[in-house]
Amino acid sequence: MKLEDQRTTVYKVDPEHPESATLPTLRTEELLLNMGPQHPSTHGVLKVILELEGERIVKATPVMGFLHRGVEKLAEDGTYHQFIPHTDRLDYVCAMYNNFAYCRAVEKLMNITVPERAEYLRTIVAEVQRIIGHQFWLGTQALDIGAMTVFFYTFRDREILLDWFDELCGARLTTSWYRIGGVERDFTPSLIEKLRRFLDYFPPKIDEYVVFLEKNRIWLARTKGVAVISAEDAISFGLSGPTLRGSGVDYDLRKYDGYAAYPRCEFSVPVGKNGDTYDRYWIRVQEMRESVKIVRQCLDQMPAEGPIMADVPSVTLPPKERVFTNLDSMIQQFKLFSQGFDAPRGEIYCGTEAHKGELGFYIVSAGGGKPYRLKIRAPSFIHMGAFDHMSRGYMIADAVTIFGTYDIVMGECDR
């Protein structure tokens, strides 16, 4: 039978008995779409299996683990000091926060008090890192939505800070500047001057970024009312950081845990109302402004002189000059680098407010120089848990902006 005949015979309806016709029924089913793992806007290697009805997302299943490097396991293999460089590679765009969170957890385990000057240095650098993180987020989120200009502008200013990091610790991204009990290097006068210059330069630039977005109808249409999550849901999914505060929950560890030099600074925590992408964007922009304020206050209040490392010989590394001249310090250096310090038995959890959310380190110590188990509470990972809930009912194109709204980095998510 020829093709044409086939068509006519199958679809021909007998006019006498229309009910007997075998009309082909339109088959409808959900379309399964694999998005990623090499999609350019998945912020790394994330695969999402989307079940679609037309263009609407019915169900989204994130598949993670493409960037898994076994960082938690690596921690069990080395001393506590040796894990610091590995933390750089968790959230590789904001390494300082990972160092900070990890060092804080170990300090809590070992019960070390950090000297005052070091606390200020840590706070300043953490806030600078927060600015970098938010700039990065704003640039890439705008890029995902289709506004390219903002990306160039934020990266232009981010470069200044990365060069500042370069001068501070010798690396732009993989910083490893925090040490257990303090920091590795002190600020030099030129660093302080450069930072002050940046603080004057930066606030007008935030307004410049905002000009491109705040009134732009595409940006508003793509962010307002997208990825809405209510406060109760946000809490029960364990969200934190701007993603939680966007839903109107006023929770910021910097304020309510009061670590480092934050209790001595005046700053406000911006809180959103609607829990949509726009509110989270607004919070991040406000946080940049707040960070500028915090850095400025810290620079003013910081003691001009003072140790940058706690002096606990059994735990903290001795300064290099002492190693050269003092036998005890040299023995301490050898012991700390070869065996590490003797941690007490116990478990500790310590959360730090990174720019993405609460970055926590949970350490189980069975005594000895190595952690028995180390668990990282990575905000990106926890936020991915809410992805399905938040993306249901939105379009495929929104899926990209929904990853973006959490500010996920897969290095941290898969670890």
Place this chain on the structure above:
Amino acid sequence: MKFKAWLKTIIFYEILIGMKATLMHLLHYKPITLQYPHEKRILPDSYRGMLALLRYDDGTEKCVGCDLCEAACPSRVIKVISAEVPDEPTKRFAKEYYMDMTRCLFCGLCVQACPVDALGMTREYEWAVYDKRQLLLNKGQLLAIGDRSYPVREKRLELQHPNVAFFNVAFKHLPPKES
């Protein structure tokens, strides 16, 4: 008010103000990108680049083969085989010293660990090679990097710090310590 909003909609007001911000930059145009192979960024002195072994000003190697860098390294880059200096039983040196730079994190822990400052981080970063095996460096190569990156060498440690721990360098001519 409504008319204004309507007018803004039809003239694409937000695009106009965005274009204004962009065009303002045209007036004081200054490129911020570098044309990399032709222009290079000036790196700070503290830059953590390629690792190198250093020498004292009299040309002897600083390294005493103590293995501490090997122990400190988080990714097991370094391999040291130490030996005694012939005829000088208290002095040691690194007979062989290997670094597998493919695994290095450039974290600087080895430099911080070294008790005689025998390791340094240079400002070299252009180390792309076609063959991975070329990144397994031996002592001679590491010393050569140190020689070209640190032309000004330090004095011997015991001359810098007269009360230096004695097993560190075992320098015969050191005046005996009072006390």
